[in-house]
Amino acid sequence: MKYVIMGSGGTGASIGGFLANAGHDVTLIARGNHLNAICQHGLILHSDKLGEITLKNIKAMTTDEYISSGEKADVIFVAVKGYSINEIIPFLQKASDTHTIIIPILNIYGTGRYLAEKLPQTNVLEGCIYIVAYISAPGEITQSGDIFRIVYGTRGPSSLKAQLLQIKQDLENSGIKVVLSENIADDTFRKFTFVSPFAAAAAYYDINAGAIQQKGKEQDLFIALTKDCMAIAEAYNIKLPEDIMDINLKIMYAVTPDTTASMQKDLARGHQSEMDGLIFEIVRMARQKNITVPAYEKVASHFGFKIN
Numbered sequence: 001m002k003y004v005i006m007g008s009g010g011t012g013a014s015i016g017g018f019l020a021n022a023g024h025d026v027t028l029i030a031r032g033n034h035l036n037a038i039c040q041h042g043l044i045l046h047s048d049k050l051g052e053i054t055l056k057n058i059k060a061m062t063t064d065e066y067i068s069s070g071e072k073a074d075v076i077f078v079a080v081k082g083y084s085i086n087e088i089i090p091f092l093q094k095a096s097d098t099h100t101i102i103i104p105i106l107n108i109y110g111t112g113r114y115l116a117e118k119l120p121q122t123n124v125l126e127g128c129i130y131i132v133a134y135i136s137a138p139g140e141i142t143q144s145g146d147i148f149r150i151v152y153g154t155r156g157p158s159s160l161k162a163q164l165l166q167i168k169q170d171l172e173n174s175g176i177k178v179v180l181s182e183n184i185a186d187d188t189f190r191k192f193t194f195v196s197p198f199a200a201a202a203a204y205y206d207i208n209a210g211a212i213q214q215k216g217k218e219q220d221l222f223i224a225l226t227k228d229c230m231a232i233a234e235a236y237n238i239k240l241p242e243d244i245m246d247i248n249l250k251i252m253y254a255v256t257p258d259t260t261a262s263m264q265k266d267l268a269r270g271h272q273s274e275m276d277g278l279i280f281e282i283v284r285m286a287r288q289k290n291i292t293v294p295a296y297e298k299v300a301s302h303f304g305f306k307i308n
Contacts, residue, residue, distance in 0.1 A: 001166060004073040004095060005029060006088055008038075008060070010133030011105065012079030013141045014148070015176070017045045020058045022174035027071075028060040029091075035060055037139025044140040049148055049175055063091040072097045075167055078115070079129075081266075082108035082277040089118050096122045101163055103152045105129040107199075107262070108277035109192045112184070123160055126184040127152030128191040132259060144256060151191070153181035186239045193233070193240065194248045196278045197225035199261035200299045203275075206264070210257030222252070224295035232282060235289040280305045 001024070005016040008030035020026040020043070030038060042056035061069075073095055080088055085106070092102060092115070102124045104111045112126030130149040136142040150171060153164070168178045181187045201212060201222040211218045226248050233240045241247060266273040283300050286293040301307050 001025065001074040001170060002071065003027070003170075004066070004076045006076055006078045006091065007080035007084075008034065009079065009135055010141055010143070011129055011131060012077060013043060013135075014045070014047075014131060014133045014143045015077055015079065015105075015129075015150070015171075016058070017043050017047075017053070017055055017141060018050065018148075018174040018176055019170065020055050021045075021050060021053055022170075024170055024174065026058060027066060027073075028058060029063055029066060030060055031062055033138040034135060035062065037137075041139055045143065046136065046140065047143040048145055049143065063088075063095075067091065067094045071095070073100050074163075076100060076102045078102060078104040078106065078111075080106070081262075081272075082106050082111065082274045083272050085111060085114065089115070092119055092122070098122070101125065101160065101167070103127045103167075105150065105152070107192070107195045107274060109189055109281075112188075125152050125154055125164075126188050128188045130191065132255060134265075145254075147254070148175070149177040149179065151179040151181055151184070151187050153179075153184040153187070155183070155185055158182075183239070189229075189233060189238045190240055190244065193226055193229040193244060194251055195261075196229065196282065197222050197248070198252065199263040199274075199278050200225050200296065202261045203264045203267055204299045204302055208257060209252060209255045209259040213253055213257060221295060221299075223249075225299070228282065228286075228293035228295050231291055231293060232285055232289075235291050236285070275303060279303065283307070 003019055003026045005012040006029045008028040016026045016028045038060040042054050043058045045053040100122050102122055105127045112124055116124040128151050130147050132145050133143040168180050171178045205218050212222050263273045279300050282296045297307050
């Protein structure tokens with residue numbers, strides 16, 4: 001299968017790098033100094049799971065170069081930031097056809113459903129990823145820890161089962177753990193209940209994971225935000241594990257103490273961030289169901305969201 005990775009930051013390039021290292025046909029879509037470095041020296045992976053690897057012959061190009069090639073991907077992993085989704089829709093339209101499977105693995109809940117509405121002639125799934133990875137230098141990716149799991153699938157049974165199983169096999173033989181789900185809406189929100197509270201609490205107090213791992217106001221806010229997510233899930237009939245709070249705290253304790261959320265990194269650099277989708281959207285979802293999410297309202301108000 002021909003894999004295209006749309007967005008070759010820490011998450012996307014880790015997927016592409018692991019697949020390419022196992023011999024699969026991978027094209028990274030990147031830009032700027034990162035792309036130039038990959039083209040000149042290959043993709044360098046500093047990986048706790050694979051070790052030190054340089055993929056000298058991995059394919060990497062811009063969106064325009066891929067479109068000009070005339071190729072149509074079998075699978076496209078979408079690993080851009082949530083605020084870039086609308087920008088990449090024209091590329092997804094031109095790089096795919098009716099057989100292409102598109103798997104978004106963004107932090108923003110509901111991205112797959114949104115893309116499916118914009119790309120009715122393709123097969124858009126939903127997905128999420130559990131990984132700690134980042135660009136450590138142009139052309140270099142650092143993947144930390146033993147957690148690297150992709151969850152993807154459909155809302156119920158699908159005629160794409162054979163293709164989805166092939167993707168699962170390709171990922172697993174590349175060293176990536178996979179969950180193929182038929183209840184993907186629940187599974188993606190389950191991840192959101194960790195990513196969003198972590199990003200919100202860390203940004204509110206400007207802290208790393210280590211502060212949340214200790215008892216105190218920082219951890220209390222993380223817990224309160226998780227409870228708000230649980231209230232949203234109940235209001236929208238999204239099924240979460242009964243012990244989701246314990247699960248999320250265990251995940252928090254498992255990450256390295258110096259870990260910071262991606263949204264927080266963007267804010268620190270003065271870049272555009274995913275705050276709207278990770279924080280403000282929860283307040284909007286609560287309003288639609290006439291429920292309150294006090295912790296999210298507190299954080300959203302802190303960052304300028306108008307609470308009526």
